[in-house]
Amino acid sequence: MWVGVNDRRLAMFEGVYSVPNGVSYNSYLLKDEKTVLFDTVDKAVGRRFFENIEFALEGRKLDYLIISHMEPDHSAVLDDLILRYPDVKIVCNAKIQTLIKQFFNMDTDALIVKEGETLSIGKHTLNFVMAPMVHWPEVMLTYDSFDKILFSADAFGTFGALNGAIFADEVDFNTDYMNEARRYYTNIVGKYGTQVQAALGKAETLEINMICPLHGFVWRKDLSGIIEKYKLWSSYKPEENGVMIVYASVYGNTENAAEVLSTMLRDKGVKTVMFDVSVTPVSEIIAAAFKWSHFVFASTTYNAEIFVSMDEFLNDLVAHNIQNRTIAIIENGSWAATSGALMRSKFEKSKNINILEHSVSLKSAITAEKYTELEEMANIITASITP
């Protein structure tokens, strides 16, 4: 039973990611011979959460709390829960117990579980699967082998409050929510693709009928669709061939070069998307970066550096371990252009990033010569997409 809570008043999740459609903090109650609560919620919604638990318990006591992740959006009311249910037995791994001590300065007499260990609560047997760095090092998943439910922690989460529908198959997920699932995964867990692959490998050995994540919809149908997306995202393989053009422009001339290039590519049948990096939130561009195969970065030079908003975005993109992409560079500088070489250098340590030799260096605005160079760039990109 879902006993989570929605928050539609939060402006910035983790202080970084805008959540215009809110966010859900999921928690689940399983009632067998014993009652088991899976995780808690953020402090902002604690009061409603405790109402939900009391209602769902229907007068029974709470026997176990399984903690899968200690990030405070899922653990902030742990101390309050223990005050309300002093007999509850915490079930967690040793790293989680350490983090409880760090966050709450509280010693816990927890049942410490390890990889492959189980807990029987009646008909249901709960199996514990460690999933370090999905998204913190302590994360563990729980598999209910009776109902074949995977409690997946942050994995398979989605931004956005649940508006009555709990299950992904009750909404048009691909049209209305896939972008937010991608934005959630790529920004929150995207850096840890290797670890996500390891967790997916473990999950593949399980027969799964339902996935219960800590944010967003529960999955009970067409699980392969979202699992395939996770395989792509975690292996940094693009979902689509096409060009994401990101530009930073002060007075519109760099933007114009980006527009001209985009038009040239479209004329050749290449899909393009465009972002003004000073306007679109970085988290949306990071999500798009995980989708598209080719990037063009166009930036003016500013204080002899990359323009500030582009610099911030590129740092974030590199930090998210983006791989397996082809990149083209456009710089602008009215007297001393440096942004092109600096943008190129950002990817020196990245894996499988191909930066085209052919770049375009503008002095203020497009000339006939630069128009020709943009055409050449469009031709090279098109050839690498459709060899």
Ligand code: FEO
């Ligand atoms: Fe929703 Fe990593 O916490």
